[in-house]
Amino acid sequence: MxxxxxxxxxxxxxxxxxxxxxxxxxxxxxxxxxxxxxxxxxxxxxxxxxxxxxxxxxxxxxxxxxxxxxxLQETREIFGRISNAVESIQAGQNEVRGTIVVACFQTIAPFLLPQLLEKLEANHPELNVEIIEGDHDECMAALKSGRAELAINYDLSEADGVRFQIVGEARPHVIVGTGHRLAKRKRISLSELADDDFVVLNLPGSREYFISLLRLMGVTANVRYRTSSYETVRSMVAMGLGFSILNQRPRIRETYTGEQTAILEISDQVPTLHISMSTLARSRPTAKAAAVMEAVKMLLAESEQTG
Incomplete structure (x- = not known):
């Protein structure tokens, strides 16, 4: 029948x-x-x-x-199973093809995505990757809504129905302008900045994390400026408008203003942020997601070896 x-x-x-x-x-x-x-x-x-x-x-x-x-939940499951079936057949011919949408935390994106896309184009030329950039909450929303199949994020919070896999870490550090009294030091305690103005990266989850690091060392953050732009934070600090705490480390010291920053390691025992990749818990990762996840792991491993 x-x-x-x-x-x-x-x-x-x-x-x-x-x-x-x-x-x-x-x-x-x-x-x-x-x-x-x-x-x-x-x-x-x-x-x-x-x-x-x-x-x-x-x-x-x-x-x-x-x-x-x-x-919607059942539809995602149905489409996921169909995708897995198609990809399983294609995998027999060593092909990963189609389109995958990846959500990426906006301050991780410029450090990881260009290299990731280059590697994926070399290894999987039939795979098309579309990118959504946003803060932690926006990346999680894109994943949960089905707009993205995979999210590359910090482990700032947990979310129901989401499978997390830690793939790297981003240790916090302090940046100051080259004219700052501590600029020539290698390492400092956060308590040494108790009287300094703070330029905070004003993203949901991120700002609370940075302020909590100071609070952990008994320092009340003197927030002078807030901005959601990573590069604006660096430029403000380079101009002597305060210090900041960041996790990602550019390979150049110069900022958009032409001035430079100095990176200072934190001598205190403070919590680090981990980079995670997330998929919906109900669905098995597709071959496309697996290819992206493998490439991310390889890049972060290479970065740790050279860092």
Missing amino acids: VQRFSITLTQLSYFAECAKTLNMTEASQELHIAQSAVSTAINQLEKALGAPLFVRQHSKGLVLTPAGESL
Whole structure:
């Protein structure tokens, strides 16, 4: 007996794109089809299931209903299994192909992504990688919503339904301008900066981490400037506007202003940040995700050996 279903993979793919964008117009643009086709497919899917999947808000987009949330989880599982089956067949011919979307913490991105993309192009020329950059929360949101299959992030917090794998560490360090009284030192205690102004990298999770390092050493942060830009932090510090604490280390000392910074190691025992790769716990990583994860591990291992 032939098993027939009242819903189609096309309807599910349209539904998944609407759930990702929460906007039918944007979904239709991503799918390169008319909005009316998307709307019709969603209506037919809701009729077949006997439950609304979205709350339509005029001029405000879509909101998933509980039924929609449930179907989205199952749809990801279905598409994941199909992808795994296709990739398993292709793997027999040593091919990794298709498109993968990777979310990456914005301060890790310039240090890792160029080398990562170069390595992936060399090893897997049929693999297309799309990048989403953001802070910790934005990367996790991209992963959970299905917009990204893999997230490269710091272990600033845990998230339900997400599988984490630690792949490297980024030890914190202090940066000061070359004219700072401590600039010629190799190592310092954070307590030596108790009276200095602090320029904080103002990203969710990051700012709390940096301030907590000072608090751990009994120092109250004298926050003078806040910025979400890594390079703006470095430029402000180079101009003598305060010190900062960062984790990623550029290979150059010069900033956009032409001035330079000095890197000082922290002599105190302070917590480090770990670089992690995350996937949804319910789905087995695809061959595409596995290829990216392997390349990241190799690059970070090489970096530790030369660092």
